[in-house]
Amino acid sequence: MTAISDTARATRRLSLRNINFALVIFVVLYAAIVVLQPNYLDAALFMNFLRRAAPLIILASGQLYVILSGGFDLSMGAVVTLVVLAASMLIGGDPEMTWVVIASLYAMGLAVGLANGFIVSFLKVPSIIATLGTMLLVNGLALAWSGGAPRGDLPDNFRNLGRLVLKDVPLVGSLPIAVLILVVVTLLAWWGLHATAYGKRLLAVGDNPRAAELAGVPVKPTRISAFVISALSAVTAGILIGGFSGVSVNAGRGLELQAIAACVIGGALLLGGRGTVVGALFGALSLFALFTLLNLLGLPQALRDSLQGVILIAAVGASVLRHRRST
Amino acid sequence: MTAVLEMRGIGKAFGTVKALDAVDFDCRAGEVHVICGENGAGKSTLMKVLGGSYRPDTGEVLLDGEPVRFQHPAEARAAGISIVHQELSLLPFRTVAENIFTGMEPTRWGLLDRRQMDERARSLLDRLGSSISTSALVADLSIAEQQLVEIAKAMLVNAKVLVMDEPTAALDDHDAHSLLKLVGRMKTEGVAIIYISHRMPEVMAIADRVTVLKDGRHIWTRDRRDVTINAIVTAMVGRELQDFYPARGATEPGSPVLEISGGQSRYLRDINFSARAGEIVGVAGLEDSGKGALARALFGDSPLAAGEVRISGQPVSLHSPRQAAAAGIGYLPGDRKREGIAPRQSVRDNALLTLQAMAPALSSPNGGARSRQKVDQSLRHMDVRAGDFGQEISTLSGGNQQKAIIARWLMRNPRVFVFVFVEPTRGIDVAAKAAIYQTMRALANEGRAIVMISSDLPEIVGVSDRIVVMHQGRIAGELPAGAEEGAVMQLALGVAAAATGREMAS
Numbered sequence: 001m002t003a004i005s006d007t008a009r010a011t012r013r014l015s016l017r018n019i020n021f022a023l024v025i026f027v028v029l030y031a032a033i034v035v036l037q038p039n040y041l042d043a044a045l046f047m048n049f050l051r052r053a054a055p056l057i058i059l060a061s062g063q064l065y066v067i068l069s070g071g072f073d074l075s076m077g078a079v080v081t082l083v084v085l086a087a088s089m090l091i092g093g094d095p096e097m098t099w100v101v102i103a104s105l106y107a108m109g110l111a112v113g114l115a116n117g118f119i120v121s122f123l124k125v126p127s128i129i130a131t132l133g134t135m136l137l138v139n140g141l142a143l144a145w146s147g148g149a150p151r152g153d154l155p156d157n158f159r160n161l162g163r164l165v166l167k168d169v170p171l172v173g174s175l176p177i178a179v180l181i182l183v184v185v186t187l188l189a190w191w192g193l194h195a196t197a198y199g200k201r202l203l204a205v206g207d208n209p210r211a212a213e214l215a216g217v218p219v220k221p222t223r224i225s226a227f228v229i230s231a232l233s234a235v236t237a238g239i240l241i242g243g244f245s246g247v248s249v250n251a252g253r254g255l256e257l258q259a260i261a262a263c264v265i266g267g268a269l270l271l272g273g274r275g276t277v278v279g280a281l282f283g284a285l286s287l288f289a290l291f292t293l294l295n296l297l298g299l300p301q302a303l304r305d306s307l308q309g310v311i312l313i314a315a316v317g318a319s320v321l322r323h324r325r326s327t
Numbered sequence: 328m329t330a331v332l333e334m335r336g337i338g339k340a341f342g343t344v345k346a347l348d349a350v351d352f353d354c355r356a357g358e359v360h361v362i363c364g365e366n367g368a369g370k371s372t373l374m375k376v377l378g379g380s381y382r383p384d385t386g387e388v389l390l391d392g393e394p395v396r397f398q399h400p401a402e403a404r405a406a407g408i409s410i411v412h413q414e415l416s417l418l419p420f421r422t423v424a425e426n427i428f429t430g431m432e433p434t435r436w437g438l439l440d441r442r443q444m445d446e447r448a449r450s451l452l453d454r455l456g457s458s459i460s461t462s463a464l465v466a467d468l469s470i471a472e473q474q475l476v477e478i479a480k481a482m483l484v485n486a487k488v489l490v491m492d493e494p495t496a497a498l499d500d501h502d503a504h505s506l507l508k509l510v511g512r513m514k515t516e517g518v519a520i521i522y523i524s525h526r527m528p529e530v531m532a533i534a535d536r537v538t539v540l541k542d543g544r545h546i547w548t549r550d551r552r553d554v555t556i557n558a559i560v561t562a563m564v565g566r567e568l569q570d571f572y573p574a575r576g577a578t579e580p581g582s583p584v585l586e587i588s589g590g591q592s593r594y595l596r597d598i599n600f601s602a603r604a605g606e607i608v609g610v611a612g613l614e615d616s617g618k619g620a621l622a623r624a625l626f627g628d629s630p631l632a633a634g635e636v637r638i639s640g641q642p643v644s645l646h647s648p649r650q651a652a653a654a655g656i657g658y659l660p661g662d663r664k665r666e667g668i669a670p671r672q673s674v675r676d677n678a679l680l681t682l683q684a685m686a687p688a689l690s691s692p693n694g695g696a697r698s699r700q701k702v703d704q705s706l707r708h709m710d711v712r713a714g715d716f717g718q719e720i721s722t723l724s725g726g727n728q729q730k731a732i733i734a735r736w737l738m739r740n741p742r743v744f745v746f747v748f749v750e751p752t753r754g755i756d757v758a759a760k761a762a763i764y765q766t767m768r769a770l771a772n773e774g775r776a777i778v779m780i781s782s783d784l785p786e787i788v789g790v791s792d793r794i795v796v797m798h799q800g801r802i803a804g805e806l807p808a809g810a811e812e813g814a815v816m817q818l819a820l821g822v823a824a825a826a827t828g829r830e831m832a833s
Contacts, residue, residue, distance in 0.1 A: 192689075195691060195692065196688065196689050196690065196691065196692060197683040197684075197686040197687065197688055197689070197690050197691075197692050197697075198688040198689060199692065200672075200676055200679065200680070200683040200692045201683055201684060201688070203669070203671075203672055203676070204669040204672060204676070204680055204683075207669035207670060207671050207672055208665075208668065208669045208670060210665060210666050211660075211665070211666055211667055211668055211669055211680075212669060212680070212684075213648050213649075214626065214628065214648045214658055214660060214666050214667075215648075215652070215680040215681045215684055215735065216648055216649045216651075216652030216653070216680075216681050216684040216685060217649070217680065217683075217684040218649055218684070269671070273669065273670075273671045273672070274671050
């Protein structure tokens, strides 16, 4: 009996270490930020940090579903761009339109997600190629639609979703709406993955699709839904980004890679079958803390991309090494 | 005639399994030496040693009397040993000439000499009596023509020894006949030909000598004149019966649980099959006999194109594994790594997978029948040995993985009526084998129907209540419990068709 509980403890320690990896990186980076700018310890500034990190965390949570199913979703950034441009043109500055337009944005996301899922499941195109295709397609359509120079403005009630900060909230002091949305989305993502039969199916599909199929798992619907979840999370992130950054044709550029990097830093296995929402959350926070740190250091913007590359390679390398040692 | 090739005391072990145990073998110039043996007898391993893919643990290989030690297949090929594999190894989108010369392309001033390549390919094909164009794409050729290209490739290096591993397995009668004529022609050119085949008529038609291997050991080598098909079959299967098979059910089997009538698919013809409650039906057959296709049809993985399937008298449609699982068919794959386990998930999650698959998507993954207590109970009932059921299943032994997958279906109790076991004990050690047989018998005694598809003859004979033997996509015959292994093998080999073999010889 003691032997069993010993091994049980060992495995629990192991899974904690998986999460700790991203958590440790985040704490170290945030500590470095605090050294440069001590006021980042204020609750208000931390909330602001979370608000700005919210879109990336939401994207990473969505991307995680696709990665766990054994794929990639490269079309996320394009969906963000589409959302920002479409919102500005459809709303045309009329606050009355906001909620109708938000509904239609989600419909567009649904369409992109379904398209990705169907192409991957039925045409058997590898997801990296399929979503590269939809990325180019969606980006191109968004730019053509806006004519390269977006017209129209986002009304305040739309932008508030991204930038409004509630003051004098008990316990936390100030609370940005975006952080509220972030908490809801992260909880939803956690619930879907770790507290439903669907989550178990998704992991099995990513781990061994053939075995999953033979065990009776509906592999195609499971895969398709992962792409839909990913696209819907991209719409949510796009709405927040439009809120605090305003309208730009580059709104979503490169976000898909950041989301993938966040998942990997958070311990998700790139070939599927292993990963957690908590890991993706801290992976995204680490990445965003890194960006903040580089800004504070005054490093040129271009170096951001290079360092992101280094971090990504280091994270994947570390996870491969960790895995090799365990087998 | 002296032997071109001699293999003396070849031994090769994989882990604790002896694949080859002091095997002697030789082949002379201008003879066809056939090797016979069951699946797993060691034929392929012996040829891989010869071809330089494996290094033997003991023994030596002599070529023209000189000892050779190949480190790599390319060395064996350069020394004049060519192997035509069962799965062709041609590049589909290259031309015939390019394939023949792969790895040894003629050059002029460092550039590819296409003209010389085409001319030499042409003359090789002419020698083989073939009119295939040297510029045709291999993908456009029939399997028989592709085999010819393989042989031409072998002749390019002036092969002294040509190994053909079940070359006619994928051919129809006409093409098989031409291939045998070609083998005859190669023989007159003085090539030593080693020919592996399951088809007895063919063996009798072309062999000069026959060697039988069994369990990695050499049984005998005899002149064709001195052997009969029966002698070969007996030598192939004759081995001591092991006593770890469970006692058969005391009661008569009940009503049919699973019935297939008039089943047809690309690989199956006229399948009429049934399995009754409480019985274990063994399905035997050689590698390409359609027994695997029957298993996949039962599990909706490659569905029947025509015919009717009933479960407990109700017609069901089995067009996907999910439908089959819903209809009450449990599937235990032979290749656990590829088809059974989700390696990085826990033992628990693997055991729960089918329940999760059938439950509402948004239901809790550990509620009700899926509670930790119930899984652990089921895993313990199957005697799955693991330090902790939360550990990744890939860390368990093959036997324990198999038991966890059985638990996966037992969790759906009592909705599984038919269990389809495919190669239930492949790669599993003897002790775990006995446990799996006990489980199968226990499942049958609970009134379920068990269909066991297996290449392991002793297992088929030892466990089955009824034996269905398949041959070339059809059910060749049915035998009662305790039938002789030889009788099963004769049906599996289609020995009734021996007459055509004699025609080939004349």
